[in-house]
Amino acid sequence: MKSILMGTLFVILALSCNSEASMDAKKYNNKSSLEKESAPTGESVSYAVAIHGGAGYQTKESISNETDLAVRKALNAALDAAENILSKNGVAGDAVIAAIEILENDPNFNAGKGAVFTNEERNELDASYMDGAKMDAGAVGGVTNIKNPIKAARAVMEESPHVLLTGKGAEEFAKSQMLEIVDPSYFKVQSRLDAVRKAKARKEVKKHGTVGCVARDKNGNIAAGTSTGGMTNKRWNRIGDSPIIGAGTYANNNTCGVSSTGHGEFFIRYAVAHDISALMDYKGMSLEEASNHVINEKLKKAGGEGGVICVDKDGNISTPHNTPGMYRGYVTDKSRGVAIYGDEELQKVEH
Numbered sequence: 251m252k253s254i255l256m257g258t259l260f261v262i263l264a265l266s267c268n269s270e271a272s273m274d275a276k277k278y279n280n281k282s283s284l285e286k287e288s289a290p291t292g293e294s295v296s297y298a299v300a301i302h303g304g305a306g307y308q309t310k311e312s313i314s315n316e317t318d319l320a321v322r323k324a325l326n327a328a329l330d331a332a333e334n335i336l337s338k339n340g341v342a343g344d345a346v347i348a349a350i351e352i353l354e355n356d357p358n359f360n361a362g363k364g365a366v367f368t369n370e371e372r373n374e375l376d377a378s379y380m381d382g383a384k385m386d387a388g389a390v391g392g393v394t395n396i397k398n399p400i401k402a403a404r405a406v407m408e409e410s411p412h413v414l415l416t417g418k419g420a421e422e423f424a425k426s427q428m429l430e431i432v433d434p435s436y437f438k439v440q441s442r443l444d445a446v447r448k449a450k451a452r453k454e455v456k457k458h459g460t461v462g463c464v465a466r467d468k469n470g471n472i473a474a475g476t477s478t479g480g481m482t483n484k485r486w487n488r489i490g491d492s493p494i495i496g497a498g499t500y501a502n503n504n505t506c507g508v509s510s511t512g513h514g515e516f517f518i519r520y521a522v523a524h525d526i527s528a529l530m531d532y533k534g535m536s537l538e539e540a541s542n543h544v545i546n547e548k549l550k551k552a553g554g555e556g557g558v559i560c561v562d563k564d565g566n567i568s569t570p571h572n573t574p575g576m577y578r579g580y581v582t583d584k585s586r587g588v589a590i591y592g593d594e595e596l597q598k599v600e601h
C-alpha cells in the first residue's frame with residue numbers, strides 16, 4: 251500500500267514538472283531487454299561477453315539512421331573480436347582488450363578517437379582494466395597522446411608495481427611499453443569540438459558515453475575494462491569513475507565483472523562496480539538482482555544517471571541502465587544481440 255502511495259506521489263510530481271520530464275521518468279523505469287535475454291541460470295554457456303558504448307539520452311528521435319547503423323556495426327565488430335578469441339580458448343583479458351580497442355578507434359564513441367573535449371579544448375582520456383583471477387588491476391587517467399588507453403591500463407597492471415598512473419607519467423610509461431603514441435590532434439573530431447563550444451556557451455558540463463567490456467572465458471576467468479574521454483567541458487583535470495577500480499571497473503572470479511557508464515561523480519561516490527560484486531558476495535544476490543538494485547534503486551534515488559554491463563561467474567549477463575538508452579551488446583556461445591534504446595527488443599541471433 252505504502253509503495254502504491256509513493257508511486258502515485260512520484261507520478262503526480264513528475265507530471266507536474268513537464269511532459270518531457272515525465273516521459274524520461276517513465277523511460278527510466280525500463281529494465282534492459284538484455285537482462286531477459288541473457289543466458290538463463292542453469293543453461294551453461296562456455297563463454298560470455300558484454301559490451302557497452304555509453305549510457306545516455308539515445309532515443310529514436312535523437313539518433314540518425316546513419317549513426318544507428320554505424321553504432322550497431324561497431325558493436326557487432328567488437329563482439330566478433332572478443333568471440334573470436336574466446337571461442338578458440340583465448341583468455342578473457344585478451345577479449346576485453348580486443349573489443350575495447352575497436353570501440354576506441356571508432357569516432358562514434360566517447361573513448362580514444364571519439365573522445366570529447368575539455369573546457370580547454372583538449373582531449374584527456376581515462377581507462378582501467380581488472381583481472382578477476384588475480385584480483386589485479388591497472389589504470390591511466392588524463393592521458394592525451396596514447397592511441398589506445400585500454401592497452402596502457404593493462405600494461406600498468408602487468409608491467410608496473412602500481413594501479414593508477416596519470417598525465418605525463420602515464421604517457422612516459424606507455425611510451426616505454428612501446429604502445430602507440432599519437433599526436434594529440436589525432437583525437438580531434440569536429441562534431442565533438444562543436445559540442446564543447448556549445449556546452450561552454452551554455453555553461454554546462456555534459457556526460458557523453460564511454461566504452462567497456464566484460465568477458466568470462468571457458469576457464470571461468472573474468473576480466474573487465476572501461477575507456478572514456480570523460481565529460482564534455484570538464485575542467486581542472488577532472489577525472490571520472492572510468493579509471494577508478496571499484497567505481498568504473500571491477501572483476502572478481504568469485505562473483506562477477508562490471509564496467510560502468512554514466513555520471514562519474516556518482517559512480518565514484520557509490521563505488522558502483524564493487525558494490526554489485528559485494529552484494530553478490532555478502533548478500534548472496536543474483537547478478538540481475540544486485541545490478542538492478544544498485545542502478546535502478548540506489549543510484550536512481552541519488553540522481554545518478556547511467557548504467558552497467560556485467561557478466562557473472564556462470565556467464566549470466568545483466569545490463570541495467572536508468573537512462574533512456576545505452577549502446578550495448580552481448581555474445582555467448584549460444585546467442586548474441588545488440589541494442590541502443592531503452593525499450594528496444596533485443597535483436598537476438600541464435601548461433
Ligand code: ASP
Pocket residue numbers: 304305457458459460478479480481489490491492510511512513514515
Ligand atoms: N562515466 C564517464 C565519466 O564520468 C562518462 C560516461 O560514461 O558517460 O567520465
